[in-house]
Amino acid sequence: MKRRWIKSLLIGISLLLTSALSVDSIMASPDHPYHFGFKKSKNGQLPSINEEGFKGIVDRHGAVFLGDTTKKELYLTFDNGYENGFTPKILDTLLAKKVPAIFFVTGHFVKEQPELLKRMAQEGHLIGNHSWSHPDMTTVSNQKIKDELTKVSDAVQQVTGQGNMRYLRPPRGIFSDRTLAVTKDLGYTNVFWSVAYKDWDTKVQRGAKYAYDSVMAQLHPGAVILLHSVSKDNAEALGMMIDEARKQGYEFKSLDQLPKK
Template identity: 65%
Template sequence: MKRMVRYLLLGLLTVSMLASYAEASPINGAYHFGFKKSQNGQLPSIDQEGFKSILEHNHAIFLGDTKQKELYLTFDNGYENGFTPAILDVLRDKKVPAAFFVTGHYLKDQPELVKRMAAEGHIVGNHSWSHPDMTRISNGQIKEELEKVKSEVQRLTGQQGTFLRPPRGIFNNRTLAESYAQGYINVFWSVAYKDWDTNVQRGAQYAHQQVLKQLHPGAVILLHSVSKDNTEALGSIIDEARKQGYAFKSLNDLKTKTY
């Protein structure tokens, strides 16, 4: 049963997570978050994606201060694959803050790890209770999805919770506006690669290269905690980024966004 749940959750996480294009549905105006990747330290772009004004209007984030060599490390935690303790160990030893976006499944299955995240100074973010396409549910259902996570995170950690990562990176103007009205800042990303498929892991060096080649000032880095490659590469990614003059910051420090 546990294996079946794991595969179901993996399927939910993989659908359209890192689309390199934005496609709007004629039914609900939905977009799959995508961007032009950074190369050689240049800034990524969403100028051609069709949703720039929607993000701006609803105060969503995909970049930090692009004038500063600062990085914001974030993880999506849909389910536990045995690697989060090691990830937390690296972050503790390297003194790096991060944000972990958790689902209801994760909160129920791994409450002690959630407590550890908060105790060690990390943000526990909202990734919705059941990981739905929020463009296909009502505002009332969106509120319920987010409130259930918020309530449980608060019970476990005391954190109030203000950061949201939309499931699968799917959104429209309504979902962003509704979640913002509920007090959430939607957090997307500007550095990512296909890391979530646990059956296609290519080694720590591959993960290291994929992340480092996309670094740029103000980067919001998305990693999935189910990845063995990410776990094994994390320390070297942090060390090399610092050698390049980057500092790791908490999302709580993020004050400027540039589109």
């Protein structure tokens, strides 16, 4: 009886050790996927990714989610997966307010909206890469990642004459140690964000005030603000966001003015 109990105990310990090793192996894998998230800024405190489990690889590969947190500077970034009729209004507001931004575009947007793409470039905005077909890049090969990004950069250059694309927003916000390494080797800085809210669902738009309140509640020095151009609320609230941020002493900067790591 005692011998059987000891045997059962040893089997149990063995299973626990195997399970622990398996978890460690998964976490250590360069292909372990992470979905970007952060502890939001609240009451003026800075946001944080310290508890998300990926800060080490983000830092190691020079990816950014914050600017200089000692300065009241803001960086406006837009994800343009497709056009929903609001990008012209966004561009009008940026032009009127003299605010720079970056637009992360997909292959679909490039193909369908060449005139908007030209306008972005002509009005001094940066154009970033959001991949050709918006895949989860942790599930595709290194060559596929290169193809996805090259197709966008080549198409943007053909339409705008603007080459040397330098900034990437990982599609779906999903990344791994490998994808950050591969894209860095291709010359990209991965750009995440430190201010965001659920604005991408076009079926759940709650009005300009909701968009305004959601962004302003998170504002902090060095903020990289993520907005989706498909949101009617964002287009209507953008001017108010800019005006209030400036009243609070903030300046809007281009990603090219980010502190170098």
